[in-house]
Amino acid sequence: MTNDKGGKWFGFLLTFVVMYLFWILLSGIFDALHLGAGLICCAIVAFISHDLFVKDGGLETGKFFRLLKYIPWELWQIVLANLDVAYRVLHPKMPIDPRVIEFETTLRSDFALVTLANSITLTPGTITIIVDPEIGKFWVHAVAKAPGDALLVDKTMQTKVAEVYNEL
Amino acid sequence: MIQIFLTIGVLIAVTILLALYRAALGPGVFNRTVAVNVIGTKTVVLLVLIGYYFERPLFFDLSLLYALLNFIGTLIFAKYLERGEIWSS
Amino acid sequence: MVELIGIIEGIVTLFLALGIFFMFTGAIGLLRFPDFYTRLHATGKCDTLGEVLIISGLLIYHLFVYSPGAELSVKLVPIKLLFLIAFIFLTNPTGTHALMKAGYTTGVKPWKLGEKRQ
Numbered sequence: 001m002t003n004d005k006g007g008k009w010f011g012f013l014l015t016f017v018v019m020y021l022f023w024i025l026l027s028g029i030f031d032a033l034h035l036g037a038g039l040i041c042c043a044i045v046a047f048i049s050h051d052l053f054v055k056d057g058g059l060e061t062g063k064f065f066r067l068l069k070y071i072p073w074e075l076w077q078i079v080l081a082n083l084d085v086a087y088r089v090l091h092p093k094m095p096i097d098p099r100v101i102e103f104e105t106t107l108r109s110d111f112a113l114v115t116l117a118n119s120i121t122l123t124p125g126t127i128t129i130i131v132d133p134e135i136g137k138f139w140v141h142a143v144a145k146a147p148g149d150a151l152l153v154d155k156t157m158q159t160k161v162a163e164v165y166n167e168l
Numbered sequence: 169m170i171q172i173f174l175t176i177g178v179l180i181a182v183t184i185l186l187a188l189y190r191a192a193l194g195p196g197v198f199n200r201t202v203a204v205n206v207i208g209t210k211t212v213v214l215l216v217l218i219g220y221y222f223e224r225p226l227f228f229d230l231s232l233l234y235a236l237l238n239f240i241g242t243l244i245f246a247k248y249l250e251r252g253e254i255w256s257s
Numbered sequence: 258m259v260e261l262i263g264i265i266e267g268i269v270t271l272f273l274a275l276g277i278f279f280m281f282t283g284a285i286g287l288l289r290f291p292d293f294y295t296r297l298h299a300t301g302k303c304d305t306l307g308e309v310l311i312i313s314g315l316l317i318y319h320l321f322v323y324s325p326g327a328e329l330s331v332k333l334v335p336i337k338l339l340f341l342i343a344f345i346f347l348t349n350p351t352g353t354h355a356l357m358k359a360g361y362t363t364g365v366k367p368w369k370l371g372e373k374r375q
Contacts, residue, residue, distance in 0.1 A: 026229070026337065028330030082279055082306045085299055089286040097370050098295055121350035122305070127298060128354050129361045141357065141367070143298050169266055169318075172273065176311070179277050186284040190296075195375060198293050198360050205352060206287065206300050210280065212345075213308050216338070220315055225330075228337055235344060242352040250359040 008050060016046035066164040067115075073160070074119055081124040088143070097144045100129070103151070105136045105158050112165040119157055126151055173221045180214050201245055208238035265321045272314030279307035292368030292375050293360055301353035309342050 023038040024030075088096055107113055113136070117128045120140060125147025129139040142148030151157065184207055191203035212235045219227030248254055286299025316338045324332055368375060 025333055028333045078302075078306060081302050082282075085286065085302050086279065086282045089282050089289060089299060089303075094289065096290070096295060098292065098367055099369075100367060117354060118347070118350050121301065121354055122346075125298070127294075127301065127357055129357050139361075141294050141298075143295060169269075172270060176273050176277055180280065183280050183284040187287060190287050196293075196365070198356070198365060199296065201356060202293070202296055202300060203287065205356070206283070206304060209304050209308060209345075209349065212341075213280075213311050216312060216315060216341075220318070225334065228334060228341075232337065232341055232344075235341065235348070239348040239352055243355050246352075246355040246359040250362055 012046050012050040015050055016042055019045060063165060070160060070164050074122065077119075077123045081122060084124040084147075085143075095144065098141065099145070099148060100139060100141050101148050101152055102137060102139045105138065105162075107136055107158075107162060107165065108133070109165065112161060115164070116158065116161045119161065120151065123147075123157065124150075170221060173217055177214060177217045177221065180210055180217070184210050184214075197249065201242070201249070205238065205242045208234070208241070212238070262321075265317065269314045269318045272310050272317065276307045276310030276314065279303045279310065283307060291372075293365055294357065294367055297353055297357055301350060305345060305349045308345055312338055312342055312345075 019042040020038060023042060024035075027034050027038075088094065105116065107116060110133070113131055113133060117131055117138070120126050120128045120138070125143040127141050129141055131138055140148070140151060142151070187203045187206045187210070191200050191207070194200050194203065212231045215227050215231040215234065219225065219231070244254060280303070283300045283303030286303065287296050290296045290299055316335050319335055319338070324335070
């Protein structure tokens with residue numbers, strides 16, 4: 001409870017600085033009218049939505065760096081996914097066999113569930129349908145048997161995301 | 169180089185026509201929503217290309233704005249199709 | 258310096274050609290696949306990557322042709338394009354997931370192997 005007020009001001013300041021940098025980036029002009037208008041608008045927006053980057057009064061940097069390490073692996077999976085879909089579309093016989101699978105994970109926080117759902121949508125042959133945040137259950141639509149098995153049996157992606165957010 | 173941009177722009181317009189075929193044909197409202205989302209995505213790329221072809225830097229801001237509008241529009245439409253109303257009272 | 262412009266043009270053409278290939282694959286998948294859910298597979302993945310490749314090609318073109326020796330508002334354009342790429346990576350899958358959830362909870366039937374086209 002004592003940390004709450006300090007956290008609110010820190011969130012306000014961080015949101016204001018990021019938005020002001022973005023304002024300068026988008027306009028690129030440095031005269032008094034633009035900078036003054038930017039100051040007023042960014043202050044109003046940062047006052048209304050002060051918990052955009054900081055939740056519960058603390059900022060965790062370890063999570064951020066582990067997320068940066070996770071992104072190149074995901075980019076490689078995106079390229080593989082698109083080659084897989086291109087093969088299935090352009091093949092004369094169109095080898096698809098769609099099915100719906102479901103599984104449970106140990107992730108509970110908002111950020112982790114969103115990252116896992118986005119990763120499942122961007123990787124070969126699977127799209128998330130419904131996420132249940134209380135028990136961590138995912139319904140996933142797979143386009144053939146092999147991509148669905150990679151998610152259900154191997155569980156590589158779940159372990160990687162749980163490593164990033166320390167919720168294994 | 170500028171001629172290559174023009175060729176790529178015409179090819180993107182051809183893909184928009186293919187998506188329009190699905191928008192006209194697809195049985196039911198869901199297929200048509202997917203086709204409209206696809207057309208919106210390709211419009212963003214087309215705007216950036218036109219910005220480089222005509223050498224006017226205004227079009228980059230337009231493409232950023234239209235990407236935002238397309239996303240919000242698709243989300244609101246999906247919410248309406250799921251629940252039958254947008255704000256639950 | 259003349260050979261450098263030739264190499265840069267070659268790289269940009271390669272990026273643009275790959276991007277337009279993936280976009281065509283997405284559009285053909287939209288026409289060929291037999292069901293709403295599988296069509297979302299084709300467009301949700303291929304459109305995102307094709308767009309990112311085309312915009313990356315244009316970004317490289319801008320860095321080498323327009324940036325050297327220009328004013329600040331021209332030099333800041335690559336950062337705007339990078340922000341557009343990050344935005345597309347985050348929002349296209351989210352829109353796909355929202356549409357699929359709406360379809361599933363409303364009761365659109367998935368297609369199994371051996372049925373008629375929808």
